[in-house]
Amino acid sequence: MTSALEQSWLLRAREDQKGPHEAQALWLMLGGRGSGKTFAGAGWVLDRAWEGKRIALIGPSLHDVREVMIEGPSGVMQLAPPDDRPRWEGARRRLVWQGGAIAYALSAEDPESLRGPQFHAAWADELCAWREPQRVLDTLRFGLRLGRRPRLTVTTTPRPIPALRRLMTAPGTTVTRMATADNAANLSPGFLEHLTSLYGGTRLAAQELEGLVTEGDGALFRAGDLSRARVAFTGEIPERFERVVVAVDPPISAGGDACGIVAAGRLDGRAWVLADRSVRGLTPGGWAARVAETARAFRADRVLAEGNQGGEMVSAVLRQAGCPVRVDLVHASRAKRARAEPVAMLYEQGRVIHCGAFTELEEELMALGSEEGPKRSPDRADALVWAVTDLMLAKRGEGPRIRAL
Numbered sequence: 001m002t003s004a005l006e007q008s009w010l011l012r013a014r015e016d017q018k019g020p021h022e023a024q025a026l027w028l029m030l031g032g033r034g035s036g037k038t039f040a041g042a043g044w045v046l047d048r049a050w051e052g053k054r055i056a057l058i059g060p061s062l063h064d065v066r067e068v069m070i071e072g073p074s075g076v077m078q079l080a081p082p083d084d085r086p087r088w089e090g091a092r093r094r095l096v097w098q099g100g101a102i103a104y105a106l107s108a109e110d111p112e113s114l115r116g117p118q119f120h121a122a123w124a125d126e127l128c129a130w131r132e133p134q135r136v137l138d139t140l141r142f143g144l145r146l147g148r149r150p151r152l153t154v155t156t157t158p159r160p161i162p163a164l165r166r167l168m169t170a171p172g173t174t175v176t177r178m179a180t181a182d183n184a185a186n187l188s189p190g191f192l193e194h195l196t197s198l199y200g201g202t203r204l205a206a207q208e209l210e211g212l213v214t215e216g217d218g219a220l221f222r223a224g225d226l227s228r229a230r231v232a233f234t235g236e237i238p239e240r241f242e243r244v245v246v247a248v249d250p251p252i253s254a255g256g257d258a259c260g261i262v263a264a265g266r267l268d269g270r271a272w273v274l275a276d277r278s279v280r281g282l283t284p285g286g287w288a289a290r291v292a293e294t295a296r297a298f299r300a301d302r303v304l305a306e307g308n309q310g311g312e313m314v315s316a317v318l319r320q321a322g323c324p325v326r327v328d329l330v331h332a333s334r335a336k337r338a339r340a341e342p343v344a345m346l347y348e349q350g351r352v353i354h355c356g357a358f359t360e361l362e363e364e365l366m367a368l369g370s371e372e373g374p375k376r377s378p379d380r381a382d383a384l385v386w387a388v389t390d391l392m393l394a395k396r397g398e399g400p401r402i403r404a405l
Contacts, residue, residue, distance in 0.1 A: 009039075009042075009043045009046065009079045010043070013039070013040070013043060014036065014182065014183075016040075016176050016177075016178060016182070017036055017039060017040035017043065017178075018040075018043070019040070019044055019153075019176075020174045020176075023149060023151060024151070024172060024173075024174040025149065025150070025151060025152065025172035025173075026151075026152045026153075026154070026167070026170060026172055026173045026174070027044070027151070027152070027153045027154070027173075027174050027176065028153075028154045028167055028168065028173055028174065028175045028176070029041070029153070029154065029155040029156070029176045029177075029178060030156065030157075030158045030175065030176070030177050030178070030211045030212075030213070031155070031156075031157060031177065031178030031179070031180075031211040032157060032178065032179050032180035032181075032207075032208055032209040032210055032211045033157060033180055033208050033209065034180050034183055034186075034187050034191070035178035035179055035180050035182055035183050035211060036074075036178055036182065036183040036186070037125075037155040037156070037157075037178060038068060038069065038072060038074040038075065038125065038155065039074040039079070040155065040176075040178075041069070041123050041125060041153055041155040042069065042074055042075050042076045042078075042079045042123075043079055044123060044153050045057070045076050045103060045121075045123050046076065046079060046080060048101070048120065048121045048151070049086070049097050049099070049101035049103065050099075050101075051101070051120075052099055052100050052101050053101055053119075053120035053121050053146075053147070054101070054102055054104075054118070054119050054120050054121075054146055055101065055102070055103040055104070055119060055120065055121045055122065055123065056103070056104055056106055056114075056117070056119045056121070056122035056123070056140065056143065056144075057069050057070065057076075057095075057103050057104065057105050057106065057122075057123055057125075058106045058107070058108055058114075058122060058123070058124045058125070058136065058140065059105075059107065059108065059124075059125045059126060060107075060108055060109070060125075060126050060129045060130055061107050061108070061109055062093070062105060062106075062107045062109075064125070064126070065105040065106070065107065065125075066105060068125065069105075069123070069125050070088065070095065070105065071088075076095065076103070077095075084097065084098065084099070086101075086103070093105040093106075104117060104119075108124075108130040108131070108132070108133070108136045109131065111132060111135050111136045111139045112139075114136065114139040114140050114142075114143055115139060115142075115143075116143075117143055118143050118144075118145050118146050119143055119144055119145075119146055119150070120144075120146040120147040120150055120151070121144070121150065121151045121152070121153075122140055122143075122144060122151075122152050122153070123153050123154075123155070124136075124137070124140070124152065124153070124154045124155070124156075125154075125155050125156070126155070126156050126157065127154050127155075127156040127163065127164060127167075128156045128157065128158060128159040128161055128164055129156075133161065133163035133164070134162070134163040134166070137163065137167070140152070154167065157207065157208060157211065158207060158211060158212065158213040158214075159207065159213070159214075160213050160214055160219075160366070160367070164213065165213070165367070168213070177211050177359060178211055179209065179210050179211055180192055180195075180208075180209045180210075180211075181209070192209075195209060196209070200227075201224050201227045201228060201231070202223065202224050202227075203222065203223035203224060205223075205227070206223035206224075206226075206227060207223070212359065212362065212363060212366075213363045213366065213367075214366050219366050219367065219368065219369050220337065220340050220341060220344040220365075220368050220369040221340075221344050221347060221362075221365040221366050221368060222347075222348075222366070223366060225344075225347040225348055225350075226347065226354070226362045226365065226366070228350060229273075229347060229350075229352050229353055229354040230354045230356075230357060232350065232353045232354075233353050233354060233355050233356070237272070237274065237355055238265075238267055238272070240267075241265030241266055241267045241272070242265075242266045242267055243265065243266050243301050243391060244263065244264070244265040244266075244274070244298050244299060244300045244301055245263070245264060245265075245300055245301060245302055245303070245304055245387050245390055245391060246261065246262070246263045246291060246294050246295045246298065246300045246302075246303045246304070246387070247260070247261075247262050247263075247264070247303075247304045247305075247383040247384065247386040247387035247390070248260065248261055248287075248291050248303060248304065248305040248306065248314075248318075248383060249306050249377075249379045249380075249382040249383045249386070250284075250287070250305060250306065250314050251280075251287070251379065252377075257280075257377045257379050258278050258279060258280040258379045258380065259278060259279050259280070259282065259287035259290070259291075259379065260278045260378075260379030260380045260381070260382050260383030260384075261276070261277040261278050261279065261287070261290060261291055261294055261383060262275070262276055262277070262278070262361070262380065262383040262384045262386075262387050263275045263277065263294050263295075263297075263298045263300065263387070264384070264387040264388060264391060265298070265391070266391040266392065269351065270351045270352065270353055271346065271351065271352045271353070271387075271388045271391045271392050272352075272353045272355055273352065273353065273354045273355060273358065273361075273384065273387075273388075274298055274355050275294065275297075275298065275355070275356075276358040276360070276361045276380055276384075277290060277291075277293075277294045278360070278361070278379060278380045278383070284313075284317045285317065285320070285321060288317045288318050288320065288321035288323070289321045289322075291303060291305075291318060291321065291323060292318070292321045292322050292323045292324060295323060295324055295325050296324050300325050301325060301326075302325050302326045302327070302328055303318060303323055303325055303326070303327045303328070304328050304330050304386050304387065304390055305318060305327055305328070305329055305330070306329075306330055306331070306332065306382065306383075306386060307329035307330065307331050314329065315327050315329055330386055330390075336368060336369075336378070336382065336385075337368065337369045339385055339389070340368050340369065340381070340385045342389070342393050343384070343385050343388045343389060343392075343393070344368075346388060346392055346393075351392065352388060358380075360380060361380040361381065361384060364378040364379075364380045364381035365378075365381045365384065367381075368381050
């Protein structure tokens, strides 16, 4: 028998709006304007209310919580089924369900209001519009202490702020991305086309329509250049390249940073980024097998592996994994920014093509050199810089020092 909840919103939701299949401690939804984030967040709250939970609703202001999260066109009360619609108690700023669930309206303008209350779950909306996002999040987390597995869902149009970057790399975080175009069927006719014609290919479009975390102050790689790198791809990868390399930035530890793995080829004076096969949380044997598989899949001429951490061991692990081509260790003698600057210039010149949308890789590139960059090592970006440098910039006696083994 179909439940009232399913009749109300689940049948209208896209798969990405229904959340992870398994309960996650933190679900982070990054989306463009009108991409359906509020709908997804409100539906998630209804699921928690169905379970009888005590829930926090936090927005940029109390006005936003009520007008958008609760009573808005995609808010909790609009999505709730008629026979299980909560009542709003204005004096106590809370929604109350017949089954016992309660959702409290709280404002990010007043972090101290989060001291004391305790919850099973919380929905935080438009985090990047909060004045003190990190302080509010820290206070909220101390209040998520009810039940066996407290849960937090965050919905926001991203901006390159430190609080968001920390949240993206926090343990237990599941990130879902939503572009405005994904929700075009529910938007006014011509809305998306008009905005794309005005802002397409710009940093503003990448942030507000595609939901990407764009570059911060001092960043080397610009959203517009990366967008053009994608647009230049016609959908067909050439059958033959002058050279193909797979670049690897090995992780220092198994459970920390990712292993950056990027395949790229050179043809007619341009670099083609073929794939981002980066992985996190694998043993050395696991990520080395991934490298070998990537080298075979793209018929690479050789593998470039950064040897600053691990040195000979990196090469030995790759050989044991059956790497089918020569492994060259590359050693960084300059800072990341200095190594990346010439590659960023190639993007400005339109000499790099992305054979697909490599969202996580592009966000790492836009964070390189920025004061608001990530705390974790930009492993994907490092691997790309090694690959493009080798294909486009390295000459005899110049570029990164390479030693064949």
